Amino acid sequence: MPRPLRDRERGSRAGVTRRRLASIGIAATIAAAVIVGIASLGPGGSITPVGEVQGAAATGAPPSVASISGQVAGRARPSPAPIARGLTPLPTPKATPHPTPAPVQTLTGYQWPLPNGRLTLPFGPTPWGSRIVDGERFHDGLDLATFCGDRVVAAHAGTVLAAGRRYDAQMGWVGDLKPYLARLDEKGLYGTLPIVVVIDDGNGYRSIYAHFGKVVVKPGQVVRAGKLLGYEGATGRASGCHLHYGLFSPLETATIAIDPQVVKRMKVPGLEIARVDPLLVLPAQRKSPEAARPGPSPGRRSAGIGVR
Template sequence: MNNVLRVHLLGVMLCLLMAGSALAGDRVELLVPEQVGVGKPFLLRIVSWYPLENVQVEWNEKTVRPTVTRPGEKSEALLMLGIGLRKDLGTYPLKVTVDIWGHTYHFSRNIKVVESVWGKETLRVAPKMVDPPAEVLDRIKAERAQILAALNQVTPERFWDLPFVLPTKGKMLSRFGLYRVFNGHTKSRHTGLDFRAWKGTPLHSIAAGRVVLTDHFYYAGNAVLIDHGNGLFSMYDHLSRILVGKGDVVQPGQRVGLSGATGRVTGAHLHLAVFVLGGVVDPEVLFESSVDNIFK
């Protein structure tokens, strides 16, 4: 190959690479907030006029391959992310990889995690629910491991869609993240959102998904854990009766149980917990009427 031809081919290759880079930068949008509160979920949208394939997202040391859809003329990958209640403040990298027509493109964003505002509440419960007797400690440890094992699974399909459905019409009571004082001692943070629900009130799934766990737990009582896909889970605690079984596919608003007062409670209610990639996050913003705009 002569030098003139070699230079020409190198020039063509360089132009193709530059065109590919421009195509990715101009035609792939990452819609994601620059700043989020600790313990809060947020939405990531990856949008392109071009067909997206093999989309991969890395966030907080976890990897997700979100479902790609084409709701209109554009390809879109929608993903719920978040930062767990107990994570450190600071700047976290978000990395996205996509394939377009056989070429791989990489994108990154830095998201600042800032403090959220939390309240405090005082409760009185049975002493054994604050300082469990020695004979139940192994049980509590095993139950935590059982739940964590389920939460660490990242299902490749996304079952959920916007908007989310309220699990019950009852008033929202104890908010997520509260510092909780049990029997005069600060013992924990509130890792869910409580709803008023008199015993026997029907409770509904907040989104489509698959039931991955139903059991009776020391603290949560009768509970249902639903996998909504791509690392998003919801858990319904303190039920008087469970109406679904492991492996059941549920639809938004479908009954999953009846409210009760099982586990560590002061009375009948629903404790709803939401998890993103293993981290517990605030469910309340999922039910805002303008949720789609809040998460952009």
């Protein structure tokens, strides 16, 4: 009965062979694990945990799952810019508020520019105005009169911005002046304009003096209140000698409209910065023998120096 014995031996040998192969497989698996573990050692011998991206511990980046979810339709969604540790993010800048003029009620230091003048046309609605407010013609200053050649003085201390017939850049127009100035040059119309002085009063406001017969100040000159500026006249479109006095702030955002016929004829801008009633800053007029002295009838005045 030798055959059965050989079968048992063969079976025994086969079992030994299988056990050896299994041992070799286990050893190979362990060796591979050791190799992988050594390869997974980070700098300095630290071990990177399974599933963690190398570098995440240094940068604070999330695991690789986050980078996968950051893909949108084939385009990478930009991640927020990193902020270095120990640095505070810069605050969002706030919008710079627009400067506003000081309330008119706070203005001081004004005096009458034509000390003995009579008020011949007040600030406000008038049939002769060249400005339009609430659909009505409007006079944007005060007309004062005594006699031709009377002294006109500074109503407030300040710096002369314009003196003569080239003053429009200082007048508070809102819009492009080039067409208007080009028309004046082409047609030689500067001689038809009134002689005007514009003064920066140093308080956020400007004073306008118009229709001089002659001026004695120059741009850039610093003047005190009461300083002689020139002499009452009738230059420009005026029917008699008088002074037009106006007041406005370049910081003002409100505007008033110009008569459309004037805009069309003169090519001036259609808007100007809103004016202030000078009576709000001027002292109560004093009565004096000189003020009571009769003067020439002022007649019909131009209701604003923009009418030319």
